[in-house]
Amino acid sequence: MAGAYIRGVGLSCALGEDAESGVSAMQRRQVRPVVLRLDEFDEPLQMPYYRIPDRAELFDAGRLERLLPPVARAAVAQAGLTPEEIHRLPLFIGSSCFSIGLSESRYAAALAHQSETAIPMPLCGYQDIAAILQRALACRGDTYTYNTACTASANALLGALRMIELGWYRHALVVGAEWANRTTLAGFSGLQIVADALRPFDAARKGIVLGEGIGAVVLSAETDSANRLRVIGGASNCDTWSVTTANTNGKSVAAVLNQALEQTHLRPRQVRGIKAHGTATPAGDTAEALGIRQVFAGLPPLSVLKPYLGHTLGACGINELILFAGALQRSFLPATPGFETPDPALGVQPIITPEAAPDGHYLLNHFGFGGNNTVLVLEKTAP
Amino acid sequence: MIQAISASDYLQPVHDGAALPPLEAALKNLCRERFRRIDRFIQLALLGSARCVAGRTLQPDCGIYLGSGLGPIGNNILTQQQLIRDAEIPKPVNFVNTLGSSAGFHVARNLGLRGQNFFISRRGASLQAVLGAAMADLTHGVVGQALVGVVEEVTLPLGEHRLRQHLPEDRTLAEGSHWFVLQPGTGDSRSLDLKRFAEFATLEDFLKSVWRTGDRLCCARSMETHAAKTMQRGFDAGALSGPTSAFHDSLEAAWLAAFAVSREPGTLFLVDGHPERGWSLFYLGA
Known part of the structure; x- marks a missing residue:
């Protein structure tokens, strides 16, 4: 049996602290970044940021441990897994930052206390998110932690999907986690691609706006009669043109789109819509737009979700899948706030008002540093 | 049936008081281009993968599966010192290379590969994680060939490196880059x-x-x-x-x-x- 069903979801992002309210907020076109200021540098950094609307201090060291478990529990509860199934549940995790925020806090505290003995990177490795989840859910299954920049959680989902299809696992919990930390905020600022607002595919686009978000999906080989959404495949490739962006001629993007279609035995005309990656960087949107145009003679409707929750980097694959899937369940394709003026060089325009989402197949695009391009294919069917 | 048609093994103990072994000369002979501004984790990945491939031409869509328990720890230390101790914005190259996927990017570029390129960790069991993922994809037919590697870097001072990993003071440390080329089929491998x-x-x-x-x-x-x-x-x-x-x-x-x-x-x-x-x-x- 090809594909795996989305049996349960959990989400916490700028749109709200559960998936349903997140989709509702997106339907209402809620766009609420806050202004963030980092004063520790010679020249203070100020940027818009989409934060999870909890009341904790943004860089609080205990925040991840508080935010992560409820999201995972929500997904598992909605999936209706038995205690035995939860016990053996494998975890597939995608993130760019992992526990770097905790490591920063501990190093800063050690420097303040006794600078001579302070050790940088006191926490290292990638296992902390898995450890938090295993403690919270009392699950002991295998873990796979992906660090492929902005495609990390999409690739984690691909990995889970393929192992479910092989019968290695019946269910898998796929988690995307990105939360505020200084390394990410200062690092992207140093790259000079942070903009004052997200304008995907717009002629005046200037760059990304960062966000934080934690999403969890229970993928399952089995479904119930009410389930209408199935991930049926996808593809990933590597573009070695530049470490920070896909080739702006669009060829590697077109290649991965074609691979995803071929792998799922679809033709371009069968695609009902695309959730674009839409980082709103000049080069990133160029590569994506030109790639899409090379594959699709007639363009399907295009939605970009980052204006709602910011660019949640390694978690965007799962976070945006949850929001897009939620919209499909309510039979609409989300509008794209921030898009106003078409860029003639791109030749694509995201939809600016919600459109109907019929049954059929949808593509979800993700591109990341390290040359990673990943496309997921989602199928919506009648109940 | 899956075959390991090639393998390479770089394992180098690093002793207290000694410098890290230089890798530049070996890389000069192994790499198609001279990569600038690469950190030691990327160097180790390039070294091991190039030795494993050793003149063999891989399928262009060969998948890369790179695993590591600690990842690019040396670069991450440098980045965190810039940011927290020195209150400086990290240099772009340091920030980008904090991601494990940067090493896979350089391996792909060096070997002319354009297939999927994954970095997967399971701390001390990262080999099992990347081998599992690669074998799933080979069995599935998603890739026709897989280049699977595990890279672990040592940082100086060794005492701090041990502390980070909760190791005893007398534990000898090593860095390593261990790679396999896997593909379906039967033969002498x-x-x-x-x-x-x-x-x-x-x-x-x-x-x-x-x-x-x-x-x-x-x-x-x-x-x-x-x-x-x-x-x-x-x-x-x-x-x-x-x-x-x-x-x-x-x-x-x-x-x-x-x-x-x-x-x-x-x-x-x-x-x-x-x-x-x-x-x-x-x-x-x-």
């Missing part, structure tokens, strides 16, 4: 297989049925202790050919790679698991 078991007794029964005198057994460090002892008692395991005195986070990769590059007869079985999550058995045959 060593075969690699993976079986998964829900019950330990079934695993034991299977292993008894295939075990031959001279075979090697490697119980992963992440394996449940009681089961590992049972396994080691139950089989004439023989001495592992891999080094055991120097530590890095993915030593299982060193054992498997050392066996793969050797011409020793028999099969190496790598077993891992826990009663609560099930068991996996990787075996690299003659």
